[in-house]
């Protein structure tokens with residue numbers, strides 16, 4: 001089963017002299033429980049590709065299917081909702097809200113989606129445990145190390161039980177030891193929880209943990225390396241309870257709901 005499929009993805013920014021062909025025709029298929037790393041020089045289109053795969057931006061040409069849903073068939077609001085419920089994002093900058101504690105940051109996506117605060121906190125607590133931060137619940141980001149902040153960001157991305165975790169240079173701001181710890185955590189999520197991950201990195205050490213490395217250059221796939229054999233695994237399943245309206249499937253149009261009282265996280 002493919003969690004993610006992309007066909008003929010092209011992305012053009014700007015016009016005339018400012019025109020940039022960031023992607024020139026990318027095809028990609030990612031299986032459930034696979035860890036795919038995207039590598040390539042700066043400016044080769046890696047972040048653009050992640051933005052299209054995550055429905056943050058729309059392609060100029062080509063299609064993206066997430067869990068069998070063609071993103072082009074969704075309205076902007078439906079795409080936003082699908083992103084919020086089925087995709088976890090982790091960035092180089094941790095993007096935690098500075099005034100919230102770790103557990104509040106992790107609970108935020110669930111509260112934003114209308115889950116009651118007690119249940120949201122319970123799940124956030126489990127996620128912090130999963131990333132090894134059970135003793136840091138009540139710390140605000142400024143009282144956490146970079147590596148700890150990024151693990152909070154991973155917990156926040158995972159708390160919705162996403163079909164797909166997208167990470168853009170997640171170790172880019174970390175020292176090598178914290179980077180290795182984070183990479184080991186991501187690999188463990190794949191091995192033990194069948195999480196599907198697409199990760200952009202410059203770092204060959206990080207990339208060595210992938211099942212497959214896709215090298216991109218000038219907006220095209222240059223070559224692919226398989227590091228680990230294809231495994232047949234079940235779709236992503238994290239250890240938190242699957243009760244209370246979870247397990248949302250998006251085979252039909254997504255009902256659009258009001259955003260609620262909490263400001264959308266970045267990127268909204």
Ligand SMILES: Nc1ncnc2c1ncn2[C@@H]1O[C@H](COP(=O)(O)OP(=O)(O)O)[C@@H](O)[C@H]1O
Nearest residue numbers: 013014020022041042043044045046047048049
């Ligand atoms: N919003 C944008 N507007 C115009 N050009 C952009 C925009 N985003 C990216 N680009 C250009 O597209 C190309 C690919 O960028 P990007 O996907 O960020 O590359 P990478 O992540 O591999 O460094 C670059 O030439 C970049 O300058």
Ligand SMILES: [Mg+2]
Nearest residue numbers: 046047048168
């Ligand atoms: Mg980039």
